[in-house]
Structure formats: C-alpha cells, structure tokens
Amino acid sequence: GQAAALLAREAALEVAGEGSFYFGPIADRAGFHQALVRTITDMKEALLRADTFDQAIHGGAVDKEMHARKLLSLLGLWRGYERRLSELGRLDGTDLVTFAIGGLMQAGTDEASLAVLYGFYDLNEQQKWLLNAFCGDSDSLVLFPTDACPAFAWTEKTRQWFESAGFQAEHYGHAGAGRRAPELQHLVRRLFARPDGSAAPAAGAVGILSAPGVAREAREIAREVLAAVDADESLRFSDIAIVVRTVEPYRRVLTEVFETAGIPLHVVHPPPLGETPTGKAALLLRELVQRDFPRAKVMEFATGFDLAEGEGTAPVAWDQMTMEAGIVGGSKEWTERLPRVGACRQPGDEDTPEPEPLTERREAVANGLRRFMRRLLAFGEELRAASTFTSAAAAITGCLRDLLAPSAERDTVTRAVDALTDLDVLGQTADGTTVGRALEALLGNEPDTAFVTDSNGVVFADVMAARGTSFRLVFVPGLVEKSFPVPARQDPLLLDHERFRLNNVLTGLGTGGELPEKGARIAEEKLLYRLACGIATERLVVSYPRLDPTTGRDLMPSHFVLRTVEALTGERATLQALEAFPGYVRVPLSRLPPEDLGRSVDRLEFDLGQVERALRGNHAGTALYLKQLSKHFERGVRAERNRWGATQFTAWDGMLDLPSCLPLLGEHALEHEPVSPSALETFGTCPYRYLLSQVFRLSVQEEPERAITISPADRGELIHTILERFHEGLREGNSWPPPLDAEERLSKLTETELDRFAQTGAVGFPLFWELAKQTIREDLRTVLRLEQAEAGVWRPELLEQKYGRDEQATGAPSIELAEGRAVRFSGRIDRVDLDTTKQRARVVDYKTGRKQSLKPDSFAGGTSLQLPLYLIAAKHLLADRKPQPELERAFFWYVSAKAEFGRVEFTAGDWPSKLETLKRILGTFADCVRGGSFFAVPDEAKKCGYCDFALVCGAGKEQVFQRKERDPRAAAYLGLSDIA
Numbered sequence: 011g012q013a014a015a016l017l018a019r020e021a022a023l024e025v026a027g028e029g030s031f032y033f034g035p036i037a038d039r040a041g042f043h044q045a046l047v048r049t050i051t052d053m054k055e056a057l058l059r060a061d062t063f064d065q066a067i068h069g070g071a072v073d074k075e076m077h078a079r080k081l082l083s084l085l086g087l088w089r090g091y092e093r094r095l096s097e098l099g100r101l102d103g104t105d106l107v108t109f110a111i112g113g114l115m116q117a118g119t120d121e122a123s124l125a126v127l128y129g130f131y132d133l134n135e136q137q138k139w140l141l142n143a144f145c146g147d148s149d150s151l152v153l154f155p156t157d158a159c160p161a162f163a164w165t166e167k168t169r170q171w172f173e174s175a176g177f178q179a180e181h182y183g184h185a186g187a188g189r190r191a192p193e194l195q196h197l198v199r200r201l202f203a204r205p206d207g208s209a210a211p212a213a214g215a216v217g218i219l220s221a222p223g224v225a226r227e228a229r230e231i232a233r234e235v236l237a238a239v240d241a242d243e244s245l246r247f248s249d250i251a252i253v254v255r256t257v258e259p260y261r262r263v264l265t266e267v268f269e270t271a272g273i274p275l276h277v278v279h280p281p282p283l284g285e286t287p288t289g290k291a292a293l294l295l296r297e298l299v300q301r302d303f304p305r306a307k308v309m310e311f312a313t314g315f316d317l318a319e320g321e322g323t324a325p326v327a328w329d330q331m332t333m334e335a336g337i338v339g340g341s342k343e344w345t346e347r348l349p350r351v352g353a354c355r356q357p358g359d360e361d362t363p364e365p366e367p368l369t370e371r372r373e374a375v376a377n378g379l380r381r382f383m384r385r386l387l388a389f390g391e392e393l394r395a396a397s398t399f400t401s402a403a404a405a406i407t408g409c410l411r412d413l414l415a416p417s418a419e420r421d422t423v424t425r426a427v428d429a430l431t432d433l434d435v436l437g438q439t440a441d442g443t444t445v446g447r448a449l450e451a452l453l454g455n456e457p458d459t460a461f462v463t464d465s466n467g468v469v470f471a472d473v474m475a476a477r478g479t480s481f482r483l484v485f486v487p488g489l490v491e492k493s494f495p496v497p498a499r500q501d502p503l504l505l506d507h508e509r510f511r512l513n514n515v516l517t518g519l520g521t522g523g524e525l526p527e528k529g530a531r532i533a534e535e536k537l538l539y540r541l542a543c544g545i546a547t548e549r550l551v552v553s554y555p556r557l558d559p560t561t562g563r564d565l566m567p568s569h570f571v572l573r574t575v576e577a578l579t580g581e582r583a584t585l586q587a588l589e590a591f592p593g594y595v596r597v598p599l600s601r602l603p604p605e606d607l608g609r610s611v612d613r614l615e616f617d618l619g620q621v622e623r624a625l626r627g628n629h630a631g632t633a634l635y636l637k638q639l640s641k642h643f644e645r646g647v648r649a650e651r652n653r654w655g656a657t658q659f660t661a662w663d664g665m666l667d668l669p670s671c672l673p674l675l676g677e678h679a680l681e682h683e684p685v686s687p688s689a690l691e692t693f694g695t696c697p698y699r700y701l702l703s704q705v706f707r708l709s710v711q712e713e714p715e716r717a718i719t720i721s722p723a724d725r726g727e728l729i730h731t732i733l734e735r736f737h738e739g740l741r742e743g744n745s746w747p748p749p750l751d752a753e754e755r756l757s758k759l760t761e762t763e764l765d766r767f768a769q770t771g772a773v774g775f776p777l778f779w780e781l782a783k784q785t786i787r788e789d790l791r792t793v794l795r796l797e798q799a800e801a802g803v804w805r806p807e808l809l810e811q812k813y814g815r816d817e818q819a820t821g822a823p824s825i826e827l828a829e830g831r832a833v834r835f836s837g838r839i840d841r842v843d844l845d846t847t848k849q850r851a852r853v854v855d856y857k858t859g860r861k862q863s864l865k866p867d868s869f870a871g872g873t874s875l876q877l878p879l880y881l882i883a884a885k886h887l888l889a890d891r892k893p894q895p896e897l898e899r900a901f902f903w904y905v906s907a908k909a910e911f912g913r914v915e916f917t918a919g920d921w922p923s924k925l926e927t928l929k930r931i932l933g934t935f936a937d938c939v940r941g942g943s944f945f946a947v948p949d950e951a952k953k954c955g956y957c958d959f960a961l962v963c964g965a966g967k968e969q970v971f972q973r974k975e976r977d978p979r980a981a982a983y984l985g986l987s988d989i990a
C-alpha cells in the first residue's frame with residue numbers, strides 16, 4: 011500500500027506544476043496520494059482501464075455537473091501511475107489478481123475439484139470474473155448469507171448475480187436458529203422490518219444499556235460479564251463475545267477495565283506496532299530529527315521508554331540538568347551546551363547566588379546524558395544523510411538497538427522498520443518526509459490475526475471478524491450515530507453522481523464494468539448490525555455512551571437501537587420512549603459504586619462503596635478495614651483530620667514540634683550558622699515558606715521552553731553584574747566622577763553581558779528578548795545619569811561585597827539575643843559608598859523587581875529586615891577603617907523606569923530603639939525555628955500570589971489559618987505584625 015502511495019505521489023508531483031492540473035494545491039498531501047490509490051484501485055476492480063476511462067470522459071460522461079478538468083487530471087494521474095509501474099516492471103495488488111485470473115483461465119480447472127466459497131456477501135467486478143474463472147466447470151459450493159429479514163437487502167444483488175451465473179440456490183435455514191433463544195430469533199428475523207404489532211415471545215434476552223461515557227460503558231459490560239458467569243456455572247468467559255463496528259476506542263478501554271476486573275480478554279485485533287512503547291519510540295526518533303531535537307521531546311524519549319542500562323543513565327536527573335542548562339532545543343544548542351550540563355545549578359537566594367559544587371554522582375549522571383545525546387545527535391546526522399530507505403531503516407534500527415533495553419518487542423519493531431528497505435525498489439530518494447510517512451504507515455498497520463475461538467477469555471472482535479460465529483452472551487457496544495452505522499463516505503476524487511454518470515456512459519459504450527457508488531454502502535451497515543445481533547444465542551446486550559468525555563457534548567444513540575426495540579415490541583419506538591423498554595438500564599453519571607456491592611467490578615468500586623455507606627450511616631467502623639489494606643488510606647485520613655478537623659496547628663500545617671522532629675531541627679537553628687537577611691525575611695513573611703525553601707531546600711525549576719521572556723531573577727542578576735563590572739572598571743582606572751565616555755563604556759559592557767547571557771538560552775521568545783534588552787539598556791543609561799548627579803558627594807567604596815561566609819563564623823556580623831544566644835549573618839552587599847570626606851557611609855541595594863509599598867525606617871512586621879541588617883553588616887566590613895566612617899543609611903534603589911528609579915531607605919537614627927526591635931523579631935524567629943513552629947501564614951493577595959509553593963499549600967489555606975490562628979504557640983510570631 012505504501013509503495014502504491016509513493017508511486018501516486020510521484021505521478022502527482024510530475025504534473026503538479028501544470029496550470030491545468032486540477033489537484034495542484036494538494037498534490038503533495040499524503041492523504042491525497044492514499045485517496046488516489048483507492049480511486050484507481052476501485053476503477054481497476056471495476057475492470058476499467060485508463061483508456062476506457064478516457065473514452066467515457068470523451069464519450070459524454072462530462073456534462074455540466076461534472077468537472078472536465080478534474081476528470082482529465084484524474085486520468086493523467088492514473089496514466090502516470092501505470093507508466094511508473096510499467097517502467098519498474100511491477101504489478102500492484104489489483105494487477106496481481108488480474109494476472110492470477112489470466113493464469114487460471116489459461117490453465118483451466120480440474121473437473122474433479124470442488125470449490126467451497128464462504129464469507130462473501132458482495133462482489134466487485136474483478137471478484138466476479140475470478141469466480142467465473144475459478145468455478146468454471148468444477149463443482150462449486152457458495153455459502154451465502156441471505157434471509158427474508160430486510161437487513162439482507164444489501165446482499166440481494168450478489169445473490170441475483172450468483173443465480174445468473176448458473177448457481178442453484180439451496181436454503182439451509184438460519185445459522186444458529188435451533189440454538190437461539192426465541193426472543194433473539196424473533197429479533198434477527200424482524201430487524202429493520204416495518205413494525206406490525208408482532209412482539210417477541212418471552213422478554214429478558216435483550217438488554218439495552220445507556221452509560222455516561224465509553225469508559226463507564228466498558229465497566230458496566232465487565233460487571234454484566236461477572237454477574238452472568240456468577241449466575242450460571244456452565245457459562246465460561248469464552249462463551250461471551252464483545253462485538254464492535256470499529257475497534258477503537260473500545261480496544262484500549264476494555265483491555266484496561268477487564269485487566270483490573272481480572273477478566274481474561276481475547277483481543278482478536280492487537281494494536282498496531284506504532285501503539286506499542288517501542289513503536290512509539292521509533293516514531294518519536296523520526297520526529298526528533300524532523301523538529302531538530304526539542305528538549306521536551308528528547309526528555310519524552312529519555313523518560314518515556316525503557317533505556318539500555320549504562321553508567322549515569324538517570325533520565326529524571328537529565329531532565330533537571332537540561333532545564334538548568336537552559337537548553338530549549340536544536341542540534342547546535344545541544345552541541346554547544348552539553349559540555350556545561352551538570353555544572354549549572356539553581357542559585358540560592360539573592361544574598362547567596364553562588365552555584366553549589368559538582369558532586370561525583372552528578373558528574374557521572376552528566377556524562378551519561380552526554381553519551382545519550384551524542385548518540386541521538388549522531389542518529390540525526392545519519393538520518394538526514396540517508397538517501398535510500400535502506401540507509402534510513404539502518405539509522406533508525408541502529409539507534410533503537412543502541413538506546414533501548416533489549417526486548418522481544420524491540421526486535422519485532424526493528425524487523426518491521428527493516429521492511430522500509432523494500433521501498434528502494436521504487437528508485438525514489440528517501441527524504442525526511444517520505445521516510446516519515448512510510449514509517450507511520452508501516453507501524454500503523456494492524457498486525458495480521460486469525461479469529462480463534464478456543465481462548466479462555468471473553469472474545470473481543472469487530473463485526474467483520476466475528477460474523478458467522480455464535481456466542482451465548484454477546485455485547486454490542488458503541489451504538490452511537492456516526493459510529494454504528496458508519497456514515498457512507500463518498501470518494502472525494504470521484505463523487506457518487508460522477509460514478510453514476512460514468513456507469514451510464516460505460517454501459518452505453520458496451521465496455522462493461524460498474525463503479526460502485528459509495529453512498530449505497532449505508533445498507534451494508536444494516537446487514538452488519540443484523541450479523542452482530544445474530545451472533546448471540548442466549549442473551550444480547552446493546553449499549554451506547556451518552557456523553558463525549560472530551561467535549562462533554564451529548565451523543566445521539568444510533569437509530570439501530572430504536573430498530574431493535576421495534577423488532578422486539580412490534581411497536582414504533584422513539585428515543586423518548588426508550589426508557590420504557592423492559593431491558594433498558596440507564597447508568598447514572600454521578601455514582602461509581604453499585605448499590606449492591608457484590609456487583610463491584612474491582613476493589614476501587616467496592617472500597618468506595620464501603621466508604622460511602624460508612625459516611626451515609628455515620629458508622630466509620632465499616633470502612634476501617636481499609637487501614638489494613640493501605641497505609642496511604644490511614645495517612646490520608648490522618649492528614650484530613652489534622653488539617654481540617656483540628657483547631658490548633660499540627661504537623662500537617664508545618665508545626666513540627668514533635669519529639670521526633672525537634673532533634674533534627676538542631677542544625678537548622680538560627681544560632682547554628684550564619685543566615686542570610688533574605689532568608690530571615692522569608693521567615694517573617696511565612697514560616698512555612700521558610701521551611702520549604704530553607705530547611706527542605708525545595709525550589710522551582712522553570713522549563714526553559716515555557717519561558718516567554720528572561721526571568722525576573724536572571725534579569726536582576728544580569729543588571730547587578732553589569733553595574734558591578736562598570737563600577738569596578740571605573741575604580742581600577744581611578745575614574746570617579748564618571749568620565750565623559752562613561753556612557754559608551756557602560757553601553758559596551760552591557761552588550762557584552764547581554765550576549766554572554768544569551769548563550770544560556772534562557773531568554774524566551776526572540777521578540778521578547780529584544781524588548782527586554784532594550785529596556786535594560788535604557789534603564790542602565792538612566793541609572794548612570796542619576797549616579798552622575800550625586801557623584802560629587804558619594805563614591806562607591808565596596809562592590810558586591812560578601813560577608814559572613816568566607817571568614818571564620820565567629821567573624822560574621824551578628825546580633826546578640828537573650829541568654830547569650832546570637833544570630834549571625836552572611837550574604838552579599840551590592841555597594842557601600844563613602845562620601846568625599848570618607849567620614850560618612852551609606853549602603854546601596856539595587857532592586858530590579860516591582861516596587862514594594864514600604865515606608866522609610868520600616869520593619870513591616872518582620873518582613874523587611876534587609877536594610878537594617880545591611881547596616882550592621884556594612885559596619886562590620888568597615889570596622890578596620892581609620893577613621894571609622896559613620897553609617898548613615900541603607901536604601902533600596904529600584905533601578906528601572908517601571909519602578910520610577912525610586913528609593914526606600916532605612917536610617918541609622920535612633921539606632922538603640924531599632925536594635926531592640928530587631929532583637930525582638932529575630933529572637934521570636936529563633937524561638938520558632940528551635941520549637942519547630944513553621945506554620946503557614948497565608949495572604950492570598952500579598953504573599954501567596956507570588957509564592958513558589960502556592961500549589962503545595964493548595965486551596966483553602968486561608969480558611970485553615972483562620973480556624974487555627976488562636977493557637978497560643980503562634981501568638982508571639984503573629985504579635986510581630988504590630989511592629990511598624
């Protein structure tokens with residue numbers, strides 16, 4: 011099929027440029043090539059030849075309703091297709107049958123042979139010719155389904171042909187009629203007949219099930235199967251069949267539901283190889299090359315499939331590392347950044363932005379990632395260089411073998427991919443698109459299967475495979491309009507009215523042959539439904555889903571359901587009256603567990619039902635057995651009770667004052683080692699946020715491909731670096747106040763740093779990056795102008811100065827608390843300026859984010875501590891200066907137009923009183939940490955909206971807080987909110 015489609019493509023591309031070519035705009039669409047092959051096959055099966063078609067077009071088939079240009083283009087394509095076949099010396103599938111018939115006619119048939127034919131109910135012209143040639147003079151027996159039931163109208167034409175061909179009719183009665191329940195017998199005879207008041211005898215053999223969706227429909231079928239096998243000892247799973255018009259979506263959903271319910275299922279049509287994990291891996295490999303290795307897709311390959319074991323094979327860690335390295339995709343980017351992978355780490359808070367050191371394990375994992383990616387990139391080069399299907403197949407199978415763990419499935423898929431090599435016979439160049447389409451077609455084919463009835467499981471098959479068989483209990487799901495009956499689809503290249511007209515002209519020309527009209531196939535759907543119903547001998551359940559789960563829209567039950575009711579009741583049926591049918595069951599959307607828990611399909615339903623009963627009857631005891639079954643259940647119940655039931659903070663709110671926790675918290679005590687001012691501010695904002703970020707060390711990892719623009723943290727870091735390097739340069743050249751060329755220097759430095767940052771890839775979309783760069787350039791120019799205005803008074807003395815970390819811990823700046831305790835600080839100060847007399851000092855802290863609504867000299871209830879702590883740290887840093895400068899103030903400088911280059915300051919005036927306040931705040935924090943008090947203090951508007959952990963806290967956190975805020979253990983902390 012794929013080879014024929016490729017020939018059709020060649021034929022289409024050959025004439026695509028011609029102005030008169032009707033199909034020009036779709037000439038290279040894969041769907042068009044397949045449709046063209048189907049139309050050509052149809053015409054050849056109708057025993058038409060391109061010359062006959064030509065005659066018909068010029069012999070009057072074209073009238074005002076028919077498009078001459080279209081038909082002539084179709085003729086040109088057909089001829090091009092045949093010409094290529096002939097040049098290659100090949101036959102397509104239809105030619106092969108014609109060739110075989112010719113051989114058969116030449117050889118003649120043995121008179122003693124007996125031909126037995128079954129499984130036909132309609133014949134194309136080529137098949138009729140074959141039968142004539144094959145049956146010839148020999149005895150032939152044709153088993154042909156026909157009946158007085160109106161559903162067999164579709165077979166009538168073929169029956170008449172058999173008669174005209176000299177076959178004698180003998181009637182064998184109804185298949186399975188002797189064993190069929192009277193009600194079912196009545197149904198299969200009366201289906202699609204006009205209701206005439208004749209009702210079926212005893213009721214109960216036919217059920218109609220309406221379920222909310224396909225998944226629920228499958229679940230209810232499983233329930234019916236279990237109930238039927240329980241009720242009748244002689245009924246085995248293999249006596250039951252599920253018959254569908256089309257296997258999907260039922261194959262997937264039934265397989266899953268039946269597996270959980272422990273019911274063996276014999277799936278007659280296994281899924282195509284492309285749906286197996288290794289088949290998906292093969293398709294994904296091709297997509298990776300086509301899209302040039304996007305990071306997310308590469309990680310889908312690494313994490314989604316069973317990789318071959320190797321040192322450093324850790325796909326989840328690879329995902330993290332590639333995000334940290336800011337890789338978005340592209341072979342070039344992978345090649346450039348792979349050497350750096352593993353070395354980049356998320357920075358700490360804004361006071362301690364240094365990366366963490368590389369560990370041995372991390373190095374091994376990074377090496378594993380490099381090996382994996384080098385193999386993938388090499389595969390990309392191989393596939394791009396491949397000019398034949400053989401070399402493309404070798405590249406794909408080689409990569410699958412190198413990267414995936416060995417398995418039988420891997421062997422099957424690689425064998426299937428090897429079949430691509432057959433296409434080289436066409437002599438076409440195997441470009442990426444052609445290989446992709448061929449691979450998809452190859453792996454999309456359903457494997458050949460045989461219908462076996464000796465399995466131990468419930469048989470699941472489509473009606474074409476199951477027709478003619480008998481099962482005691484049969485389910486026919488999926489009875490929804492447009493699913494069963496499947497709507498008749500016209501051939502887009504040769505519509506029915508064109509076929510009709512062509513047939514008339516062909517008859518007039520006496521060339522024989524008849525093109526089938528597609529619309530007529532709707533009658534076949536009735537036959538298929540009748541055949542599906544006829545499979546049941548004791549009970550039949552037809553069912554339909556009412557809702558489409560993807561859109562939530564109502565689904566219309568198939569009118570075949572109504573015809574079923576009419577056949578059984580003898581009365582006209584309507585959708586509104588459907589519920590009155592005695593065998594009708596409507597499964598509600600709201601309920602999962604059944605009323606009778608003995609009818610539960612699996613443990614989940616049974617357990618849910620028990621819990622529901624316990625809640626309804628208010629006797630929890632009936633559900634307590636779940637504690638023994640699942641530790642998660644008990645933990646869930648405990649969490650629920652502690653979080654929502656208690657009126658004081660519990661461990662589920664971050665109150666870790668349990669004897670088992672307190673010793674572990676020792677090393678996190680604020681007095682234990684130097685702590686950064688911003689970490690202390692985090693505690694002041696919300697102790698639970700501090701617990702997650704500082705104690706548990708959790709952080710959010712942004713996926714680089716999701717970044718629209720540079721992140722606020724990266725922007726801040728970039729601006730800090732530019733300003734530091736700029737001032738450093740001026741200081742080295744002793745160039746203060748800034749010289750005349752300062753703006754040019756700043757501009758050069760800015761461009762260098764912007765280019766360096768762009769190498770990380772974390773810049774978002776190109777347009778947004780251009781806008782961000784422009785804003786950064788303009789903001790920095792304004793900062794320089796503002797600097798120049800006060801350059802005569804203040805001069806930068808210390809830049810990006812670290813404190814507390816690099817020296818002996820005892821040398822870190824600190825605040826003495828009560829009882830001889832002390833909290834020490836560490837971090838980094840952006841800048842300390844001295845005045846021209848070197849007697850006065852000030853601390854400058856650049857801010858690049860949004861402006862906070864802070865008042866001067868404010869502690870904001872313990873949430874604003876950086877400025878007073880910087881004053882202490884700066885004093886510590888300048889301690890050995892003679893004369894010692896007096897620290898006047900510290901201020902945030904918002905270095906952006908968005909924040910209007912505003913400043914918020916904290917002065918050293920009235921310092922003893924401010925120091926006492928600071929001691930009270932830090933003392934309270936230290937007590938909380940020692941006592942394990944990390945309760946969440948939410949504020950949706952001010953804090954939680956900007957918090958990385960909003961998802962962890964979930965909904966309802968403010969209600970929980972209001973319920974527990976009077977807990978005496980929280981009183982000291984919450985009392986700090988009074989501090990201005």
Ligand code: SF4
Nearest residue numbers: 696948954957960963
């Ligand atoms: S979401 Fe709110 S309550 Fe939760 S940690 Fe963040 S700030 Fe605290």
